[in-house]
Amino acid sequence: MKYSQSIGIVAALALIAICFLPWVYIPNLNITLSGINGKVNEELTFGKQVKPHAVLCLIMIILFFIKKILAKRINVFVAFVSLSWAIKNYIIFSICRQGICPERQAGLYLLIFFAIVIQVCSFLPKIKVPND
Numbered sequence: 001m002k003y004s005q006s007i008g009i010v011a012a013l014a015l016i017a018i019c020f021l022p023w024v025y026i027p028n029l030n031i032t033l034s035g036i037n038g039k040v041n042e043e044l045t046f047g048k049q050v051k052p053h054a055v056l057c058l059i060m061i062i063l064f065f066i067k068k069i070l071a072k073r074i075n076v077f078v079a080f081v082s083l084s085w086a087i088k089n090y091i092i093f094s095i096c097r098q099g100i101c102p103e104r105q106a107g108l109y110l111l112i113f114f115a116i117v118i119q120v121c122s123f124l125p126k127i128k129v130p131n132d
Contacts, residue, residue: 008121
């Protein structure tokens with residue numbers, strides 16, 4: 001694709017921004033969790049999920065800019081790790097605990113969507129390979 005690298009960069013920036021949106025709302029505790037605030041109480045905390053997402057996205061943005069075949073191959077791997085991390089967050093944040101099921105917000109779905117977009121864009125680099 002002609003614009004796959006640009007779309008991948010925009011999707012990576014959007015993935016970082018998604019961490020600031022609400023992911024789930026727990027009605028019994030009246031708590032909204034996101035990638036920034038993952039603390040339910042002293043016993044249950046999910047941490048700041050924005051940190052690993054930001055690091056992975058910054059690495060992918062750099063690799064999207066580099067026009068070498070090795071960088072594109074590494075970018076496929078890093079995008080897969082990012083997609084795996086997003087799926088892990090979806091499962092961990094949306095699971096029911098002790099009969100309390102959180103209400104999933106749009107941010108959690110957008111997290112998965114943009115991670116998939118990044119993965120697809122990493123599969124479609126615009127690079128000229130020499131015919132030897």
